[in-house]
Amino acid sequence: MELSERIKQTVRDVKDFPKEGIVFKDISTILLNSDLCKDIVSHLAEKHRNSNLQGIAGIESRGFLFGFPLAMALGIPFIMIRKKGKLPYNKVSYAYHLEYGSAEIEMHSDAFNPGDRILLHDDLLATGGSAAAAAELVHKCGGNVAGFDFLVELSFLNGGETLKNYNTQITSLVQY
Numbered sequence: 064m065e066l067s068e069r070i071k072q073t074v075r076d077v078k079d080f081p082k083e084g085i086v087f088k089d090i091s092t093i094l095l096n097s098d099l100c101k102d103i104v105s106h107l108a109e110k111h112r113n114s115n116l117q118g119i120a121g122i123e124s125r126g127f128l129f130g131f132p133l134a135m136a137l138g139i140p141f142i143m144i145r146k147k148g149k150l151p152y153n154k155v156s157y158a159y160h161l162e163y164g165s166a167e168i169e170m171h172s173d174a175f176n177p178g179d180r181i182l183l184h185d186d187l188l189a190t191g192g193s194a195a196a197a198a199e200l201v202h203k204c205g206g207n208v209a210g211f212d213f214l215v216e217l218s219f220l221n222g223g224e225t226l227k228n229y230n231t232q233i234t235s236l237v238q239y
Contacts, residue, residue: 066106069099070237074215088215088239090125090186103129103236107212108136110234116209117179118142120170122197123149125186129214133184142174142181144197155203159196168193170200177205188213188235191222198229215239 073096075089093099107129120142121130127143134141147156147167158167175181183197188211198208210232216222218238226233 066102067237070103070214073099074237088187088217090128090214093214094128100129100132103214104132104136106236107133111137111182111212114182114209115180116182118175118181118206120144120174120181120183120197120201122183122185122193123168126184128186130184133212140175142170144168144170144200155200157196157199157203159192159199161190161192166193166196168196168200170197170204172204175204175206179206180209181206182209182212184212186214188216188222188226188233189220191220191225194222195225195229198226202229210234 073092075092077087077089079085080087116139118140119130119134121127121144123145131141145168147169150169150171153172154169155172156167156169181201183194185194188194194211201208208229210230211226213235214237216235216238223233
């Protein structure tokens with residue numbers, strides 16, 4: 064069975080979360096299957112092995128789950144993009160709107176060198192707000208967004224259109 068089908072069979076739908084009318088795609092069920100997790104990391108590493116990346120930036124918190132192992136598999140740094148107030152050192156921040164409200168994210172200002180090619184990774188692409196905000200942080204520090212990588216994409220929300228302003232290399236393992 065293909066990897067995308069295995070993921071689709073594993074992701075759990077949670078109705079009315081975080082608010083009524085939303086069907087939340089819960090990837091926590093993937094984490095219960097270590098073989099599936101290994102296969103996901105192996106697939107992502109093979110896909111990005113020749114992409115000339117200098118770092119993987121994961122968006123808190125679910126972007127850390129596969130972003131960090133991917134960075135280790137590729138032998139490159141992992142950069143944490145976190146909610147405001149969670150990073151201890153010099154940082155840059157960016158405020159933006161979400162599907163469910165607003166947020167502000169931060170990244171250490173010295174997480175990579177100017178000109179570095181950074182892949183942005185998260186678990187899910189919905190409207191693209193979080194990923195676009197992460198791309199703004201990369202730009203603020205002089206980096207280049209090498210692309211976007213997601214486990215799941217809710218294609219009916221057209222988040223990819225928002226991200227094309229930063230890079231057209233937008234991939235996801237599963238689309239709904």
